[in-house]
Amino acid sequence: MNAIETSYNGYKFRSRLEARWARFFDVAGIKYQHEPEGYWVSNIPYLPDFLLLEHDVFLEIKPPLFHLRDSNDPEWVRHQVIESLWNAPSKPSHFPLYLIAGEPRTGHYSLIVDGEECILLRCRRCAGLCYQTADGSSWGEFGRHTKICTMNTERWPSDAFEEEFQQAMEHRFEHRNA
């Protein structure tokens, strides 16, 4: 994967992929902080990629899943350990951490929720975030959505992020020549 350091929005991102997700969050009106704070997770130092400010969710951005699974990448193995420790029921002190693997394009990324491949959706009612499993069989609420939106008894009308993804993918980042 190309890990080209990319400047965008006053942040220095470790890869073009992270910067593309930052661009997506901006276009979608999702407020974030990049690498807000480092943590010790059972003696492992860990710096999450994004905190989504109005959703109370940490996100880690990684290359596509097939790439991660095939590569036996030590970073991938490390992430799995951190994620399981971070989201363990016995450790409810942080906001939850989710993995997004792949580019911000429909069909090219997975949001991993409890080990399941999902996609991101937006609640049309409150603009909060939801997710749906990739096969469409189940869905859930993301971060603060359970607290701010009462429309949770039925499957709510929700919206994918086609347009926002397209804008993020078309964004031309500045080239920085050192």
Ligand SMILES: [Zn+2]
């Ligand atoms: Zn809602």
